Amino acid sequence: MKLKEIAHSRTGDKGNISNVSVIVYEMGDYEKVKNTVTADRVKEYFQEIVKGDVKRYELPKIGALNFVMENALGGGVTRSLAIDRHGKSLSSALMDMEIDLPD
Amino acid sequence: MRTIRIGAGAGYAGDRIEPAVELMKNGRLDYIIFECLAERTIALAQQEKLKDTEKGFNPLLEYRMDKILPLCAKNPIKVITNMGAANPVSAAKAIKAMAQERGIRGLKIAAVTGDDVYSNIGQYLELTVMETGKKLKEIQTSIISANAYIGMEGIVRALKENADIVITGRVSDPSLTVGPLMHEFGWEPADYERLGKATAAGHLLECGAQVTGGYFADPGYKEVEGLWNVGFPITEINENGDITLSKLPEAGGVVSTATVKEQIVYEIHDPAMYLTPDVIADFSQIEVDETSPDHVLVTGATGTRKSGFYKTSVGYQDGYIVEAEISYGGSGCFHRAKLAEEIIRKRIEHSNIHMKDFTIDFIGVSSLYGESISKSLNPNNLPSEVRLRIAARTSEQKDALAIGQEVEALYTNGPAGGGGVRVNIEDIVSIASILIPESDIHIDVLCEEV
Structure with missing residues (x-):
């Protein structure tokens, strides 16, 4: 199943750092998503794009994870050569990640 | 309440x-x-x-x-x-x-x-730039502004x-x-x-x-x-x-x-x-x-x-970015775009064009997510049209112009059916962020009345 079936997401940018949220629709899925979508897994998924560390922060009361990805925007919005300088489209890629949720 | x-x-x-x-x-x-x-x-x-x-x-x-x-x-x-x-x-x-x-x-x-703390900039040259980890003085001669949040x-x-x-x-x-x-x-x-x-x-x-x-x-x-x-x-x-x-x-x-x-x-x-x-x-x-x-x-x-610290955006001149694009359509369009990529790479290699950074994208195939994610989303990777995009950062405008000319030359010198060339050159102002002490900030309020 794609992550998109149970969660939604938005990307933000600051300098050369991109942050992508993963927010579950049903709070009951939060722990499962937390156990499945780890910082390491997101770093591996975006390895061609994200050159720095990926840290994960938790906002349990709104069922959200926040992945903060360093050195992710080709040097930053003002000087990146990428077509999507802000990385706005990264959330859509993350939502297409295939996940296998334990019951 | x-x-x-x-x-x-x-x-x-x-x-x-x-x-x-x-x-x-x-x-x-x-x-x-x-x-x-x-x-x-x-x-x-x-x-x-x-x-x-x-x-x-x-x-x-x-x-x-x-x-x-x-x-x-x-x-x-x-x-x-x-x-x-x-x-x-x-x-x-x-x-x-x-x-x-x-x-x-x-x-x-x-x-x-x-x-506006531009007049203090001399005091900040030893500070570390948050984006690059390098000292601000490395870009000293290109600085044009400094504004604290x-x-x-x-x-x-x-x-x-x-x-x-x-x-x-x-x-x-x-x-x-x-x-x-x-x-x-x-x-x-x-x-x-x-x-x-x-x-x-x-x-x-x-x-x-x-x-x-x-x-x-x-x-x-x-x-x-x-x-x-x-x-x-x-x-x-x-x-x-x-x-x-x-x-x-x-x-x-x-x-x-x-x-x-x-x-x-x-x-x-x-x-x-x-x-x-x-x-x-x-x-x-x-x-x-x-x-x-x-x-x-x-x-x-x-x-x-x-x-106790204020993030400050230091603006500096950072050369030029050129973006040049050309489209290919129909069956085999991706192969023709790949051939155009090879031509551009060789032309630049054999030229005296100087670049600080360079990228080639295939819009419609892999321009947003790179190869591995794009392949997993669309395993056959066979679009009916593809747009080749060349982007480069240069110190001098003449090099940006030369790259644009190389892409335009693909019309008559490149693979079959290449169309829709567009070239855009921007002079770039980039931002280096530093942290300055709160005590350097002096707020004032000036009023006008009608």
């Missing part, structure tokens, strides 16, 4: 004006904030000011004020905006002149200054002097909202819990429609009614700092727990440490609750202390 209603009138420099006008007419607002300053906008504005000392404020200031001023005169809604950019004092004078031309009286317009202090002072319109330069985005709340409720600058809540309100307002259904819709998953006519957000905040977010019922868009959650996490890093000049806000225990359709209650934000 007393409440204050603050609306958003813009979420970025070029945002629509109609939703702001609707909010001012029908939103029962006490304040409206216009956030119009992206990271490098102010550096570009400083260049305008160098050419003309009366300029350097938001180019849409007059367009917006033309619509807003008659409404300010009619309703007691106060306007707070960072449209002053590099020159809030001239912006305030321009607004005064516009009010006089329209026969509008009884308005006080305050300019907040103190964010200042906090709510100048806005609060302007409101104490009964300003109707407050115009600032670089102010942290949430401070545009924190200022009026501090003023109205008389909160203490060390009441970090309430400052954290006010910062949450500001954070939710600062991107305009991004919390009312913009940047959200995904048909089949996340539906938004009337997105073409999306309304801007309204926050109603009480003395405890509880926030209710809504929109005008007649406007398009949606305010739901989902739109609000997405915007809470937008552009934050550690949710327990959201740094602004006013407070280190903590959004980690925030809660949301839909109290009625298109009304969401936000509680649980707090704050811990102040960092």
